[in-house]
Amino acid sequence: MEKLDPSRVQASLATLPDWTLDAACNAIHRKFLFDGFVEAFAFMTQVALAAEKRNHHPEWSNVYNRVHITLTTHDAGGLTQLDIELARYIDAVAQRFALRGDES
C-alpha cells in the first residue's frame, strides 16, 4: 500500500474533522470519551474485529472510559488509504455510542 502524498493526506483529513495529524504527517489520532469502561471496551471490541478483518490494526490505549487511537501504516512508514478507511469506520462505530466528548 502506497504512502499518501501530503496533498492527499490534507484532502482526506478534511473529511475526518475529529482526527489530528501528527507533526511529521505520518499518523492521525483521535481521543474518545465514553460513559464508562463497558462502553469503551464494547467500542474497542467492534473496532478490533474490523481491524483484524482488514489486517490493519490501530495503536491504541484505554484507561477506564478513555480510548486514544493512533493510525499509521507501519509497512509504509506513514499514512495510507487503509488508515483513512479505518478512521472512517471507527467514526461510524463511535457514532453508535453516546460520546462524552473527545477531550483528554
Ligand SMILES: C[C@H](O)[C@H](O)[C@H]1CNC2=NC(N)=NC(=O)C2=N1
Ligand atoms: C504481517 C502483517 O500483515 C502486517 O504486519 C500488517 C498487520 N497490521 C498492520 N497494521 C498497521 N496499522 N500497519 C501495518 O503495516 C500492518 N501490517
